[in-house]
Amino acid sequence: MTIATIAGQNVHVNEEGFLTEFGEWNESIAAELAKDVGIDELTSDHLAVLRFLREDYQSNGETPTLRRVSTVGGFDTKRLFQLFPKKPAKKMSYVAGVPKPVGCV
Amino acid sequence: MTTVPSTARPKPSFDDTAGEGRKLSLICSKGSLDMAYPGLILANAALGEGVETHLFFTFWGFEIINKKTMGDLQFSPVGNPATHMPTAVSGLPGMQSMATRMMRQQIAALDVPPVPELLDMITAAGGHLWACRMSADMNKLTKDDLYEGVEAIITATDFIELSAGGQTLFI
Numbered sequence: 001m002t003i004a005t006i007a008g009q010n011v012h013v014n015e016e017g018f019l020t021e022f023g024e025w026n027e028s029i030a031a032e033l034a035k036d037v038g039i040d041e042l043t044s045d046h047l048a049v050l051r052f053l054r055e056d057y058q059s060n061g062e063t064p065t066l067r068r069v070s071t072v073g074g075f076d077t078k079r080l081f082q083l084f085p086k087k088p089a090k091k092m093s094y095v096a097g098v099p100k101p102v103g104c105v
Numbered sequence: 106m107t108t109v110p111s112t113a114r115p116k117p118s119f120d121d122t123a124g125e126g127r128k129l130s131l132i133c134s135k136g137s138l139d140m141a142y143p144g145l146i147l148a149n150a151a152l153g154e155g156v157e158t159h160l161f162f163t164f165w166g167f168e169i170i171n172k173k174t175m176g177d178l179q180f181s182p183v184g185n186p187a188t189h190m191p192t193a194v195s196g197l198p199g200m201q202s203m204a205t206r207m208m209r210q211q212i213a214a215l216d217v218p219p220v221p222e223l224l225d226m227i228t229a230a231g232g233h234l235w236a237c238r239m240s241a242d243m244n245k246l247t248k249d250d251l252y253e254g255v256e257a258i259i260t261a262t263d264f265i266e267l268s269a270g271g272q273t274l275f276i
Contacts, residue, residue, distance in 0.1 A: 004114030017115040036116045066153060067218065067226060077229035086155030087119045094117055104146055105217050105226070 007032045018094055022058070025097030037091045039084070046083055046095075049075055053096040063093050065103035128157040128271030130264075135276065136168030138178040138208055138220075144276045145169075145223045152230035157271070160227070161264045162255075163237035166276075167244060170236060170252040175221050180205045221252070228254035235259050235267075 001020065004013045007028040012020045017036065019025055027042070030050060034042050042050075052073040056064045066089045070077045084091040089101050129151045133144040144160060151158045168174045182188040182195040182204045194200070209219075218226065228234065236251055236258045248258055259267075 002115060003108040005108075006114065010108070013115060015115055016117050018117070038120050065216070067216065070226075077226055081230060087153065089153050090117070090119055094119075103216065105149055105223075 018099060019097040022054075022097065025054070030095050030097070033095045033097070037084075037094055039091070039095070042095075043083075045079070049073070049080065049083060049092055050096040053092055053098055057096075057098040063098045063101040065089065065101050065105055067103075067105045126270075128159070128268070130159040130161065130268035130271055130273040132161045132163060132264075132273065132275045133166035133169055134164050136165030136174070136178065138180040138205060140276065141166075141169045141178050141220055142212070142217070142223075144274075145220065145227065146217070147274070148227050148232050149223065149230065152227065152232050158227075158231075159233045159235060159267060159271075161235045161237060161259075161268075163240050167236065167240050167246070169220060170224070170234065170255050171244075171246065172250060172252060175224070175252060176219065178205075178220055180208045224252055224254055235264060237261070237264075 002013050002015070003010050004017075007026075009024070009029065011024040011029065014020050019029070019033075027047065030047075031042050034040075034046070039046065049069065052069060052075070053064060056068065056072065064072065066077065066080065069075050069080060069092070080088045080092070084095075093100050129148075131144045131148055133141070135141070148158050148160055162170045168178055179201055181201045182190050183192075183201075185195070188195065188204070213219075217223070224234070234252070234255045236248075236255050238258050238260045241247070241258045248255065251258075
């Protein structure tokens with residue numbers, strides 16, 4: 001376990017850089033994490049997805065799969081690939097400060 | 106517990122160039138419920154990792170993209186020792202529909218969608234679906250008979266060309 005300084009705050013991260021303490025996340029940290037995965041600016045569309053991920057994680061105890069983000073969260077799969085290019089499931093969970101999703105879909 | 110300066114903190118390498126240009130082609134040749142999923146799940150996973158993905162449906166694999174059958178693929182326990190069911194029992198009337206129903210329930214319980222919806226996910230994620238010319242001709246099917254996300258009916262030669270330089274799996 002490592003403590004890293006992100007957006008001026010000390011937060012716990014794992015060896016891959018994922019935040020490990022749900023409560024340590026905020027939008028300014030998210031903006032920094034987004035840059036790590038090639039997203040220069042977090043738009044309101046990005047933030048809406050991140051909020052869903054966090055709410056769903058909090059109520060279910062696990063990161064929603066891409067399918068769940070689309071069926072339960074109501075976000076279009078195509079749009080998710082535009083917002084978080086190439087590897088949407090990994091990128092959105094990283095920026096949202098939740099663990100990598102484990103489901104197959 | 107270690108504290109690192111912001112410049113040295115660990116960061117994921119989701120966009121490293123090692124996987125750049127990777128391409129996966131899946132040949133789906135079976136039309137049973139249990140043999141449709143492996144290809145579709147792998148395709149969906151590859152797309153989620155940013156891999157260019159092509160699916161080529163041939164012979165019985167046409168059942169997966171035929172509008173008439175895609176929502177009603179069946180699973181048969183006959184000749185499948187992995188079901189651990191006595192052979193004489195597995196062929197009894199009604200056994201196939203019961204086994205199919207059970208498998209559908211198990212798949213749905215994992216939050217894995219039915220075949221048509223999985224195809225929707227694959228195409229939304231940028232996957233390419235191709236139908237085999239010979240299979241279409243044998244079954245007298247045209248593009249209108251096939252799932253709308255199928256890009257074209259192509260020949261075996263076309264498939265060999267488009268899969269060049271990538272990895273190919275026959276399922």
